[in-house]
Amino acid sequence: MQLPVEIPGLLNYWIVIVLMMVGFFVVISHGNLVKKIVGLNVFQVSVFVLYITMSKIDGGAAPILDDAIKNYSNPLPHVLILTAIVVGVATTALGLALIVRIRDAYGTIEDDEITNQERDDA
Amino acid sequence: MLSSLSPHLPIIQVVLPLIAAPICVIFRRTGVAWLIALVVSWLSFGISIVLLEQVISNGPISYLLGSWPTPWGIEYRVDILSAFVMLIVTSIGAIVMIFAPNSVHMEIPPDRTYLFYTMYLLTFTGLLGITITGDAFNLFVFLEISSLSSYVLIxxxxxxxxxxxxxRYLILGTVGATFYIxxxxxxxxxxGTLNITDLAERLPEVASTKTILVAIGFITVGIGLKLGLFPLHVWLPNAYAYAPSVVTVFLAATATKVAVYMMLRVYFSIFGTKxxxxxxxxxLLLILGLIAILSMSAVAIxxxxxxxxxxxSSVAQVGYMVIGISMVTTTGLTATILHLFNHAMIKCALFLVLAAVFYRIKSVKIEDMAGLGKAMPYTMAAFIVAGFSLLGVPLTVGFISKWYLILGALEKGWWPVAGLIVVSSxxxxxxxxxxIEIAYFKPRPEGAAEISEVPLNMLLPIWVMVGSNVYFGMNTDLTVSAAMSAAKSLIGGAP
Structure with a gap:
């Protein structure tokens, strides 16, 4: 199947870089722990896009054994990314579970308030 | 029966703890979970010894998962370096599991202890998987298995x-693992390949492209986060300080060592010395390593x-290993690999002592340790011997690895580096x-509760570790020859 609009060659890679930097920036700059986890997710998704993009070739079909199919996309990165998605889900679930416990223990999910309380403890 | 199993030992090594983990959850009983973890740890220890012997006598073992030929299928590859690191991980696991019950039952609520053993087994699986796999992506999967379960443990x-x-460890650890992929x-x-041996063959053609240089950069930072390389170590002190004592023992002795193994594997088995x-x-590694050994030792004071x-001190010790890597010589790598083994034993012994101290006085603040030299003589004596080993006193393992490190520095003509290593010691x-001063020369405070020595099943693992610190300090044949041949095969190119 031919896409109606030709995607310019490196567009996907630019999207990868933008997503990566946005995600990484959120992880570093935001004090809210949930937002940090969301940033981490965006960061991971950018890598998924990177893998999927590199396996796609122009006019490539799904990798099915059929005489009509001459060019097909490399399925291996897709499989790898399925694994990476599972890892990402597990990381997010564990991160959010920890945040729930942190809120119980500190009454806040803001990084700087937690740091203040920890300083008072010490 | 046993002989038909023996070609499958590489996969059994990983699958055994992986299957044991959910079984612990099914039983939900502390005693059963501990027994399973203990038996699995010792079985893995036995398998590591057999694998190391096989590798030393017959060369690297290649195990094809599902008999798919490489590079299509996943290959498990055991060479002397991975067998050696596997021996470190499993021996620490076996010792820690004997020590664990009392300490765990005191520090972790009873309804959660079976989860501790489950997570321990998963971390164990991940660490063994990293050492044994011959596939760069499979390594990431095992890295995440070990990391996710160690976040829970902490x-x-x-x-x-x-x-x-x-x-905080979860956030930085995930960033590190993502950088790696x-x-x-x-x-x-x-x-177009993920197999480590295959990558090593195909990379030289494209080695000077920007893509590969960027890949080296990402992987260096990613693994650096995992191994606590200065200045990426910020997660480490809190994680070690607040984790349950037994978890600290296990992670301090194994997790960073396996990360150093990853670094060796990627640099020397995949990219090669070119x-x-x-x-x-x-x-870069030399400078960061030097800053680590000096500044972190100073902060520790x-x-x-x-x-x-x-x-x-662990961050500082990782600095020594990284300095060994930065030499890119056989002696330097021998020092790094030796220090993997030696530092695992040193830190295992020291943290075991602290776990025993916490078991008795419910604190690991240095000021609270006053008078322990008299109250817990055997435990604190172990601390002194293991501490000597950390400092690098002759007749202990710490001396051997520092000796080779300084030898490597002098070989390269790096006099100032050798000097700084001595200063940091x-x-x-x-x-x-x-x-030591507080434990031995200050009396127990007036009115403090009477404390006694810890039970034998805690004392015994401590002294086994301390004993091996001294034994391998005097009898260096096994460790030095294994480390040296591992270093030679790394420098020589393909594993």
Whole structure:
């Protein structure tokens, strides 16, 4: 199947870089722990896009054994990314579970308030 | 029966703890879970010894999963380096599991102890998988198995700080692992393969492309986060300080060592020594390593919590290993690999002592340890011997690895580096003496509760570890010859 609009060659890679930097920036700059986890997710998704993009070739079909199919996309990165998605889900679930416990223990999910309380403890 | 199993030992090594983990959850009983973890740890220890013997006598073992030929299928590859690191991980696991019950039952609520053993088994699976796999992406999967379960282990700590320490480690650890797969993805893009041996063959053609240089950068930072390379170590002190004592023992002795193994594998088995002429990674590692051994030893002096003190000392010790890598010589790598083994034993012994101390006095603050030299003579004597080993006193393992490290530095003509290594050892004397002074020369405070020596099943593992510190310090044949042949095969190119 031919896409109606030709995607310019490196567009996907630019999207990868933008997503990566946005995600990484959120992880570093935001004090809210949930937002940090969301940033981490965006960061991971950018890598998924990177893998999927590199396996796609122009006019490539799904990798099915059929005489009509001459060019097909490399399925291996897709499989790898399925694994990476599972890892990402597990990381997010564990991160959010920890945040729930942190809120119980500190009454806040803001990084700087937690740091203040920890300083008072010490 | 046994002989038909023996070709499958590489996969059994990983699958055994992986299957044992959910079985612990099914039983939900502390005693059963402990027994399973104990038996699995010792079985794995036995398998490691058999694998190491096989590798020494017959050369590397290649195990094809599902008999798919490489590079299509996943290959498990055991060479002398991976067998050696596997021996470190499993021996520590076996010792720690004997020690664990009392300490775990005191520090972790009874309804959660079976989860501790489950998570321990999963961490164990991940660490063994990293050492055994011959596939760069499979390595990422095992890295995440070990990391995710170690976040849970750390969060089991009694204080609330354990939760934030675990979350901060989770965030940085995930960033590190993601950096690693970005690097692997870029390598795949250029070579179309993920098998480590295959990558090593195909990379030289494209070695000077920007894509590969970027991949090296991403992987270096990613693994650097995992191994606590200065200045990426910020997660480590809190994680070690607030995790349950047994968790600290296990992670301090194994997790960073396996990360160093990853670094060796990626640099020398995949990229090869030519990489260092394309990018000045070796100089970068040397500088960061030197800063680590000096600044972290200095920071350790000012700590009031003994576990935190040893955590900073661990970052410094990783610095020694990284300096060994930065030499890119056989002697330097021998020193690094030796120090993997030796530091695992040193830190295991020291943290075991702290776990025993916590078991008796419910604190690891240095000021609370006053008078322990008299109250717990056998435990604290073990601390002194293991501490000597940390400082590098002759007749202990610490001396052997520092000896080779300084030898490597002199071989390259790096006199100042050798000098700084000695200076940082002297800094270690100061922080170590701080604990000894309080434990031996200050009396127990008036009215403090009477305390006695810890039970035998805690004392025995401590002294086995201390004993091996001395034994391998005097009888260096096994460790030095294994480390040296591993180093030679790394420098020589393909594993």
């Amino acid at each position: 969060s089991l700590g009694a204080e609330r700080n354990a939760l934030t320490a675990a979350l 970005i690097g692997v993805g870029l390598m795949y893009q250029m070579t 990489m260092f002429s394309a990018l000045p990674i070796d100089e 000012y700590q009031s919590n003994a576990k935190r003190l040893l955590a900073y 002297l800094l270690a004397v100061i922080y170590f003496w701080k604990i």
